[in-house]
Amino acid sequence: MMHDLQKSVLREPLLKVDDLVxxxxxxxxxxxxxxxxxxxxxxxxxxxxxxESGCGKSTLxxxxxxxxxxxxxxxxxxxxxxMAMKGDALRRMRQHVQLIFQDPIASLNPRRxxxxxxxxxxxxxxxxxxxxxxxxxxxxxxxxxxxxxxxMGRLPHEFSGGQCQRICIARALVLNPEFIICDEPVSALxxxxxxxxxxxxxxxxxxxxxxxxxxxxxxxxxKAVSDRVAVMYxxxxxxxxxxxQLFARPAHPYTALLIEAIPHPDPDVRPAESxxxxxPPSPISPPSGCRFRTRCPKADRQCVEVVPELAxxxxxxxxxxHHPNV
Amino acid sequence: MSxxxxxxxxxxxxxxxxxxxxxxAVDQVDLRVAPxxxxxxxxESGCGKTMLxxxxxxLLPKKAxxxxxxxxxxxxxxxxxxxxxxxxxxxxxxxxFQDPMTSLNPVLTIGSQLIxxxxxxxxFDAATARKRSIELLAAxxxxxxEHRLTQYPHQLSGGMRQRVAIAIALSCEPKLLIAxxxxxxxDVTIQAQILDLLAREQRRRHMAMIxxxxxxxxxxxxxxxxxxxxxxxxxxxxxxxxxxxxMRMPYTEALLAAIPKIDAAPHTPLPAISGRPPDPTRPxxxxxxxxxxxxxxxxxxxxxxxxxxxxxxxxxxxxxHPIHAAAxxxx
Numbered sequence: 001m002m003h004d005l006q007k008s009v010l011r012e013p014l015l016k017v018d019d020l021v022x023x024x025x026x027x028x029x030x031x032x033x034x035x036x037x038x039x040x041x042x043x044x045x046x047x048x049x050x051x052e053s054g055c056g057k058s059t060l061x062x063x064x065x066x067x068x069x070x071x072x073x074x075x076x077x078x079x080x081x082x083m084a085m086k087g088d089a090l091r092r093m094r095q096h097v098q099l100i101f102q103d104p105i106a107s108l109n110p111r112r113x114x115x116x117x118x119x120x121x122x123x124x125x126x127x128x129x130x131x132x133x134x135x136x137x138x139x140x141x142x143x144x145x146x147x148x149x150x151x152m153g154r155l156p157h158e159f160s161g162g163q164c165q166r167i168c169i170a171r172a173l174v175l176n177p178e179f180i181i182c183d184e185p186v187s188a189l190x191x192x193x194x195x196x197x198x199x200x201x202x203x204x205x206x207x208x209x210x211x212x213x214x215x216x217x218x219x220x221x222x223k224a225v226s227d228r229v230a231v232m233y234x235x236x237x238x239x240x241x242x243x244x245q246l247f248a249r250p251a252h253p254y255t256a257l258l259i260e261a262i263p264h265p266d267p268d269v270r271p272a273e274s275x276x277x278x279x280p281p282s283p284i285s286p287p288s289g290c291r292f293r294t295r296c297p298k299a300d301r302q303c304v305e306v307v308p309e310l311a312x313x314x315x316x317x318x319x320x321x322h323h324p325n326v
Numbered sequence: 327m328s329x330x331x332x333x334x335x336x337x338x339x340x341x342x343x344x345x346x347x348x349x350x351a352v353d354q355v356d357l358r359v360a361p362x363x364x365x366x367x368x369x370e371s372g373c374g375k376t377m378l379x380x381x382x383x384x385l386l387p388k389k390a391x392x393x394x395x396x397x398x399x400x401x402x403x404x405x406x407x408x409x410x411x412x413x414x415x416x417x418x419x420x421x422x423f424q425d426p427m428t429s430l431n432p433v434l435t436i437g438s439q440l441i442x443x444x445x446x447x448x449x450f451d452a453a454t455a456r457k458r459s460i461e462l463l464a465a466x467x468x469x470x471x472e473h474r475l476t477q478y479p480h481q482l483s484g485g486m487r488q489r490v491a492i493a494i495a496l497s498c499e500p501k502l503l504i505a506x507x508x509x510x511x512x513d514v515t516i517q518a519q520i521l522d523l524l525a526r527e528q529r530r531r532h533m534a535m536i537x538x539x540x541x542x543x544x545x546x547x548x549x550x551x552x553x554x555x556x557x558x559x560x561x562x563x564x565x566x567x568x569x570x571x572x573m574r575m576p577y578t579e580a581l582l583a584a585i586p587k588i589d590a591a592p593h594t595p596l597p598a599i600s601g602r603p604p605d606p607t608r609p610x611x612x613x614x615x616x617x618x619x620x621x622x623x624x625x626x627x628x629x630x631x632x633x634x635x636x637x638x639x640x641x642x643x644x645x646x647h648p649i650h651a652a653a654x655x656x657x
Contacts, residue, residue: 052513052514052515053513160602162602190370190371190540191370191540191541191542191581191584191585192370192580192581192584192598192599192602193602194584195584195585195586195596195597195598195599196598196599196600198586198596199595199596199598202593202595217513217514218514218586219514219588220585220586220587220588221586223586223588223590223592224586224590224592224593224594224596225592225593226592227592243592244591244592247588247589257515258514258515259588260518261514261515261517261518262514262543262588263517263518263521263541263543263544263546263547264543264546264547264588265542265543265546265570265582265585265587266546266547266570267546267547267566267567267570267571268567269546269547270547279483279485279486279516280513
């Protein structure tokens with residue numbers, strides 16, 4: 001397993017994001033949503049992207065797919081420059097990259113039957129053979145644990161949140177994509193259903209040889225499915241590293257803070273008293289230097305003046321901090 | 327819980343008429359909370375935990391029917407008229423909701439909402455109410471409280487709004503504070519701050535508190551007692567350490583096992599609970615969890631187990647085939 005992973009890392013990554021900048025304006029002011037993010041996702045890997053609301057993680061996911069056009073930087077998918085693509089070329093490329101959203105019920109058209117919803121990507125991709133479409137829809141619905149005969153003729157409101165998320169996963173799989181961006185796929189679901197969907201994503205990944213970018217705010221959920229984890233704060237990456245290593249030895253004070261703040265389902269673990277200082281600043285006017293410095297116990301003059309760059313601190317682990325924990 | 331109860335919920339049921347038939351949202355619930363104690367009510371969506379809190383607050387939807395008694399300090403709230411109830415809700419009984427915008431008025435400044443509450447319920451004059459408001463905002467960790475008095479709710483972040491909602495809830499020194507998913511809408515670093523704040527104020531004021539949540543992690547380190555709800559009923563109730571160390575009800579065990587653990591290795595399959603909760607408009611004869619329970623036997627599908635205690639009287643569970651101590655240690 002480890003050996004395979006190392007081999008795949010040596011190969012050209014399936015997704016390569018380089019110095020990506022995404023900005024948009026709200027009421028005439030510029031929101032610096034993503035400010036120079038670089039990351040790679042190897043073929044067959046799951047990269048977890050974690051951060052609190054407003055950190056730019058969802059915007060980053062959308063910018064990869066060009067659903068929001070970046071201001072600058074580069075997005076290479078399988079060697080193709082997505083930012084240079086338009087119209088049909090981009091649409092064809094999107095068959096290989098699918099997206100799963102947080103709210104499964106809102107992402108299904110309430111007036112269409114499940115069979116049509118799941119078949120729609122095939123129609124858009126120009127699969128004209130009806131029997132072939134039906135065969136594919138049957139296959140993916142069975143794969144996600146639904147009975148095609150029972151569900152195809154029904155409408156979304158007849159299903160629970162967990163079942164709707166299964167339908168969304170089936171729809172994402174129907175074109176045989178290589179890469180799926182999962183944007184908070186389980187945060188709207190109850191604990192008992194969440195575990196089912198996380199297990200399903202893992203099964204689908206193995207079965208179809210998928211590569212995943214898994215975006216979430218819940219560190220434990222991210223760790224459960226990710227080979228590597230990237231931590232984002234206010235538009236920048238703080239730290240990237242192999243899951244186990246990153247959680248065992250977080251180098252960035254923000255990563256350490258996030259881990260500390262998780263409530264443990266164990267009465268013997270005393271909750272840490274007010275680990276966090278204050279609240280994240282606005283992405284409209286992010287702090288100079290290190291963006292985390294206003295909440296960081298280690299911040300000094302250097303952190304105000306110099307933007308820390310991602311640099312190696314341990315094998316496979318990169319941190320953007322002037323005073324990393326060692 | 328040896329101290330006399332401040333709140334006692336006795337045989338409370340809530341029924342709601344729906345187009346699909348009667349929905350029993352809360353089914354025969356008994357609970358007690360003593361002064362200075364924190365009770366956690368845990369369950370997934372639709373288990374009746376929010377409806378139960380509304381029943382305690384007497385804030386049920388108009389069409390709902392409540393049976394049973396809710397006693398606060400000896401007074402039966404179910405028999406109180408609208409006016410005495412309104413007075414009581416301000417003074418003795420306060421609530422913090424998941425979305426602070428539910429309790430904050432968007433067109434009034436923070437100051438007028440706080441000052442008004444104090445003038446109305448405590449009959450403070452304007453100057454005293456203003457002074458007290460500033461103290462309260464400072465106490466809940468709001469920087470520059472004087473400046474905040476002139477701001478509107480939309481000018482504050484989610485975490486700051488929740489602090490204001492807590493300040494308003496605490497303003498009249500309530501005896502019981504109900505916090506209904508107080509941190510679910512907040513980020514994890516802010517969640518820790520708000521939970522700390524609630525715990526600190528609860529200790530300082532010797533209030534009774536009920537924290538309603540779907541997250542076993544939130545109740546573990548911050549409550550004295552936990553009640554686990556499933557399909558409208560309390561299915562297990564115990565002092566917090568006993569519940570986590572010696573859980574007897576299979577649903578509690580399954581719920582805890584299904585949470586991804588931060589110290590587990592990546593790609594460890596999660597012990598998911600199969601199926602989903604029953605339709606509350608179609609009550610089933612046996613234990614409501616039996617269709618999803620891996621320990622279920624024939625009797626579980628036929629009869630409903632009562633919430634009862636075995637050896638120690640403070641640990642109750644509704645199960646015919648409870649887990650033994652050793653099997654429960656799955657953390």
